[in-house]
Amino acid sequence: MYAKLETRTFLAMLVGVSIAFALLMKPFFGPIFWAIAIALIFYPVNQWLTRRMGDRPNINAMITLLVCIIIVVIPVLGLGAALITEGMGLYQKIQSGEIRPGEYIDQVNRSFPAIQAFLGQFDISFGELRDRVVSVFVGGSQFLAKQALGIGQNTFQFFLGLALMVYLAFFLIRDGQKLVELLIKALPLGDERERLLFAKFAEVTRATVKGNLLIAIIQGALGGVIFWILGISGALLWGVVMAIFSLLPAVGAAIVWIPAAVYLAAIGDVVPAVILTVYGMVVIGLADNLLRPILVGRDTKMPDYLVLLSTLGGLVMFGINGFVMGPLVAALFMAFWGIFIREFGNDTTGNMPERATGSAKDD
Incomplete structure (x- = not known):
């Protein structure tokens, strides 16, 4: 009985110290x-x-x-x-x-x-x-x-x-x-699960930062170059804005270059408007479709709607870091539920499977 009390007290203090350390690092x-x-x-x-x-x-x-x-x-x-x-x-x-x-x-x-x-x-x-x-x-x-x-x-x-x-x-x-x-x-989660979760963490972080960010930079650079060639003021600024919006699926750089093309047509610059429209659809648009499977990989890509929601939610919750943190939290959410479904989904007895209750060494 006293040993159990010692263990529970130690675990409670461990949790408390860990929370205090997390707040210290915030x-x-x-x-x-x-x-x-x-x-x-x-x-x-x-x-x-x-x-x-x-x-x-x-x-x-x-x-x-x-x-x-x-x-x-x-x-x-x-x-x-x-x-x-x-x-x-x-x-x-x-x-x-x-x-x-x-x-x-x-x-x-x-x-x-x-x-x-x-x-x-x-x-x-x-x-x-x-x-x-x-x-x-x-x-x-x-x-x-x-x-x-x-x-x-x-x-x-x-x-x-x-x-x-x-x-x-x-x-x-x-x-x-x-x-x-x-x-x-x-961590008391079992070695196999922990390795899977760490691998997912690394995979999504690399995919989001290396892949999505690099694609956004490329699209922003392509957009900034065409704005500069067409003589649109603030080409660098609009290139960066296009790079930021390129991080969001279903939105993308088109939210910048389409209004610019419409305005050029409205003031009578039809040829620049056509050039910008064709360039945006062919060069800027296809850059995402061609580069994302190469840099990110189809296996690590989450559904576009989940990427959009998690990115927007991440930006609200974590600020500028949210464009990585949001998809990362969503990927870990899917990974945890994937482990749960795989290990507990077929158990109709209500008991914990042997694999889930085993020690880390057994896993």
């Missing part, structure tokens, strides 16, 4: 998560270096981390800085009246009155729709301006998080396999 959630993502994505590079250079964990991990910094971290920082600069310029032009989003929409309405008649069939007021679009446009520029101001005021915190991410990534690349084995021994 301010650093972003750097920790991205350090884990970097370690998962670049771990094959570390393995390749180990085969070529021998078992030199510190040197191999450092070279791997330098490769990551050169090809990922530095370009992302440069792109983010350029985006914020473009957004600040756009916000200032809107405030000064140089850019009037409402006039662009009115121009489209005057050139294509059939649009208002079409919306009227569904009891949709064009005026209300116009006001909402303008509000979203202005709100987006204000958001970028606030982000620029926030980064300027919290420069030390930003670079502290960046340094922490790089620091943790080094140790995770070097000791990641040992940490996974330690977690498998510590």
Whole structure:
């Protein structure tokens, strides 16, 4: 009896200390998560270096981390800085009246009155729709301006998080396999289930970051290039916006280039409008269909509706990290229920199967 009390007390304290530690790490959630993502994505590079250079964990991990910094971290920082600069310029032009989003929409309405008649069939007021679009446009520029101001005021915190991410990534690349084995021994889920869940975690993280993010960057770059060639102002800004929307299935970069093509047609630039439409459908659109199966793989791809819902939910719950965290939570949800159905679904007696009640060593 006393032994059971000791065990329960220890487990209760273990849970309490674990929750306290999680709350302690909460301010650093972003750097920790991205350090884990970097370690998962670049771990094959570390393995390749180990085969070529021998078992030199510190040197191999450092070279791997330098490769990551050169090809990922530095370009992302440069792109983010350029985006914020473009957004600040756009916000200032809107405030000064140089850019009037409402006039662009009115121009489209005057050139294509059939649009208002079409919306009227569904009891949709064009005026209300116009006001909402303008509000979203202005709100987006204000958001970028606030982000620029926030980064300027919290420069030390930003670079502290960046340094922490790089620091943790080094140790995770070097000791990641040992940490996974330690977690498998510590968690009371059964080794087979734990390995399956860790594999799913790594699979979805790689697919989302390496595949979806790379595809979004390609689509955004293609969109920005055609905007620059056609002389559309803010090509860099709109390219980044297209990259962001490319992360969302059923939405994609078309939410940016279609209105641009419509506006070009409305002001009489028919040839650029046709070029943008054809380019968007053939080049930008097909980039997703051709590259996603190669970079992500058909076996790891969740249904589009689940990716859309989980991504939107992740963005609401976790902020910018949500475009990875949302699909990851959804994938783990499916993995847990898959294990449950496989192991318990056929049991009609109500008893736990032998495999579920066995020890980790038995599994």
